[in-house]
Amino acid sequence: MRRRSKIPEIYVTLLLILMYLPILVVVVYSFNDTKLFSWEGFTFSWYQKLLHNRNIITAFFNSLELAALSSLSASVLGTVGAVGIAGRHFRGRGALENLSLIPIMVPEIILGMAYLAFFSFLRLPFGMLTLVLAHTTFCVPYIFINVKARLAGLDPAIGEAARDLGASAPRAFFDITLPLIAPSILSGALLAFAMSMDDVVISFFATGAQTSTLPLQIYSMLKMGVTPEINALCTLMLGAVFLIVAVGRLVSARRQRRA
Structure with a gap:
């Protein structure tokens, strides 16, 4: 018998x-008793x-609020757009679909400058409102x-x-179509949430002096040096993500057992 290669x-x-x-x-050095990258002892002082x-706590909750609002509004708009285009064949459909993908194809620096010019033209006060509009x-x-x-992939x-059984168009959508596409909406919303939480460039151009997100706060700290407090925050966020994933796996496993 041929020996299986261990390269993979x-x-x-x-x-x-x-x-x-x-x-x-990052996790290990969140417990390090010094700012330097040399182990000096175990401590919880950076968490305290x-x-x-x-500043960090406020920026973190601003990021959570921004990501939640932008992903929720984007879920509504994206779902309505996809449902409106699906199953309809009209002239210019391909161009319309390609046009809807421009925000993820254009470099963020260009989008950020475009939002800055657009919001300035409308004389909107820069802050959470402009951030939500840009992230959405x-x-x-x-x-x-x-x-x-x-x-x-759905059968029309x-x-x-x-x-045919008498359901109106709205009821057919909410009772039939929406439950079938709900997992896709949820997966897209989670991805949008993560992208919003992680954004720096667009937020830099769309934010105001009184509103800061966590990525912008960390970016501003680079000038003076990032302390292990950021490591502690990253560790807590990782722990929260692992906990959510574990709970989701447990719920999924119980549903499979019941089925």
């Missing part, structure tokens, strides 16, 4: 190390300082792509059967 296993192992070693370093740092714009394509792909006869 080695490659995957090296890839996982490169992906997760930096994260492990983090809880008393109003570049988050819409993530929901639009997912929902459109899901709708393409399902909705037509509901209409």
Whole structure:
């Protein structure tokens, strides 16, 4: 028998190390008793300082609010757009679909400058409002792509059967179509949430002096040096993500057992 090559296993192992070693370093140094990258002892002091740092805490909750509002509004707009285009063949449909993907194809620096010029032209006060508008714009394509792909795989006869049985168009959508595309909406919304939480460039151009997001706060701290408080915050966020994933896996496993 031919011996199986170990190159794939080695490659995957090296890839996982490169992906997760930096994260492990961040977690470890959040407990380091010094700002330097040399181990001086174990401590929880950076977590205590983090809880008393109003700038970081405020920026973190601003980012959560911004990501929640932008992903929610983008989910509505993206879903409506995908449902409106699906199943309809008209002249210029391809151009319209390509146009809807421009926000994720154009470099962020160009989008940021465009938002700055547009909001200045409208004389909108820069702050949470302009941030939500800007983030919603570049988050819409993530929901639009997912929902459109899901709708393409659905049998249109399902909705037509509901209409034949007397259901109105809105009821057929909310009772039949919406539950079927809900997982796609949720996956797109989660991706949009993550992209909004992570954005720096567009937020830099669309924010005001009184509103700061977590990425912008960390970016501003680079001039004076980032303290391990950021490591502590990253560790807490990682723990929250792992907890949510674990709970989701448990719920999914229980549903499979019941089925």
